[in-house]
Amino acid sequence: MAKKTVELGEAELAVMRALWEGGPQTVRDVLNRLHERGKTVAYTTVLTFLTRLEQKGVVASDKRDTAYVYRARISRQSVTTSRIKALVDQLYDGAAAPVLLHLIENERFTPDEIAQLRKLIDDLDAGSPE
Amino acid sequence: MAKKTVELGEAELAVMRALWEGGPQTVRDVLNRLHERGKTVAYTTVLTFLTRLEQKGVVASDKRDTAYVYRARISRQSVTTSRIKALVDQLYDGAAAPVLLHLIENERFTPDEIAQLRKLIDDLDAGSPE
DNA sequence: CCTCTACTACTACCGGTGTCGTAGGAAGAT
DNA sequence: ATCTTCCTACGACACCGGTAGTAGTAGAGG
Numbered sequence: 001m002a003k004k005t006v007e008l009g010e011a012e013l014a015v016m017r018a019l020w021e022g023g024p025q026t027v028r029d030v031l032n033r034l035h036e037r038g039k040t041v042a043y044t045t046v047l048t049f050l051t052r053l054e055q056k057g058v059v060a061s062d063k064r065d066t067a068y069v070y071r072a073r074i075s076r077q078s079v080t081t082s083r084i085k086a087l088v089d090q091l092y093d094g095a096a097a098p099v100l101l102h103l104i105e106n107e108r109f110t111p112d113e114i115a116q117l118r119k120l121i122d123d124l125d126a127g128s129p130e
Numbered sequence: 131m132a133k134k135t136v137e138l139g140e141a142e143l144a145v146m147r148a149l150w151e152g153g154p155q156t157v158r159d160v161l162n163r164l165h166e167r168g169k170t171v172a173y174t175t176v177l178t179f180l181t182r183l184e185q186k187g188v189v190a191s192d193k194r195d196t197a198y199v200y201r202a203r204i205s206r207q208s209v210t211t212s213r214i215k216a217l218v219d220q221l222y223d224g225a226a227a228p229v230l231l232h233l234i235e236n237e238r239f240t241p242d243e244i245a246q247l248r249k250l251i252d253d254l255d256a257g258s259p260e
Numbered sequence: 261c262c263t264c265t266a267c268t269a270c271t272a273c274c275g276g277t278g279t280c281g282t283a284g285g286a287a288g289a290t
Numbered sequence: 291a292t293c294t295t296c297c298t299a300c301g302a303c304a305c306c307g308g309t310a311g312t313a314g315t316a317g318a319g320g
Contacts, residue, residue: 007276009276009277009278010216010220010277010278011277011278011279012277012278013220013221014220017221026297027297027298028296028297041278041279041280042279042280042281043280043296043297044279044280044281044282044298045278045279045280047297047298047299048278048279048280049277049278051298051299052277066286066287066296066297067296067297067298068297068298076221077232079221080217080221080228080229080232081232081236083217083221084217084229084232084233084236084237086140087210087213087214087217088237090140090143090144091143091147091206091209091210091213096233096237096238096239097239097240097243097246098210099210099214099233100230100233100234100237100239100243100247101246101247101250102207102210102211102214103214103226103229103230103233104230104247104250104251104254105250106211106214107214107218107226107230108226109226109227109230109254110227113227113230114251114254116227116231117230117231117234117251118248118251120231120234120235121234121244121247121248121251124234124239124244137306138307139306139307139308140307140308141307141308141309142307142308156267157267157268158266158267171308171309171310172309172310172311173266173267173310174268174309174310174311174312175308175309175310177267177268177269178308178309178310179307179308179309181268181269182307196266196267196316196317197266197267197268198267198268
């Protein structure tokens with residue numbers, strides 16, 4: 001059944017990133033992580049986000065000792081997928097190629113990344129029956 | 131200096147697309163175009179969008195006969211650029227590679243597109259001294 | 261001149277996101 | 291038992307984006 005693509009705002013994403021990168025954490029942990037990243041925000045703001053995110057079903061929490069521990073229930077990959085889909089749909093009516101080409105032309109990549117990219121393309125060629 | 135990246139919503143983008151694809155148009159033209167695309171929205175809604183977009187500086191208008199003619203002042207390319215940048219920054223802290231790889235792995239491309247892609251990569255390799 | 265029509269200006273409203281403040285409970289310190 | 295500290299629950303608020311209604315104006319037709 002269709003996981004109805006939840007849209008996340010920028011600040012919400014920052015919280016998700018804290019969870020993705022630091023694993024299950026308490027509100028305070030997330031707060032500290034955001035502060036380290038230069039994002040100064042109030043404790044209750046983080047709490048609000050985590051609560052909302054839980055309501056949206058993208059994070060879960062368990063009581064651990066005195067405080068709740070929150071963890072991500074969706075992967076960064078899946079968010080990437082829906083974000084890209086939105087972008088591609090809204091700007092190019094679903095055609096991904098222009099976006100792909102745009103990325104290659106406008107961003108900088110290391111030789112390693114280029115090599116990896118080339119390999120992927122070879123695989124694409126090889127493994128695309130029908 | 132620095133064109134302060136204007137963020138556009140989905141419906142606003144739909145209007146921009148009408149302008150990009152149909153050139154300078156009146157409110158009614160845009161409305162018809164949206165209707166053709168299956169987007170049923172009121173005349174005044176389109177007017178509101180065009181007015182707001184003009185205030186944001188992304189479209190301009192000229193009085194022509196009885197009605198104003200609106201035209202885009204920013205390209206689809208530039209919007210693509212900022213959208214991608216936002217995505218990449220918000221999800222991968224500025225690293226474009228994961229997004230690029232994601233696109234290749236998850237979207238379908240035609241042989242032509244793949245060929246074009248391969249060519250671009252070859253150019254990348256060639257044109258990157260040091 | 262009067263009316264109909266199309267266009268613009270202004271205002272409004274709702275839901276979502278970003279941001280907190282305050283109140284109240286639980287747990288540790290004195 | 292009380293004070294201090296940390297945590298959660300709940301409410302608040304402003305701004306933006308999506309959507310539209312109404313009023314007012316200017317030209318087209320009779």
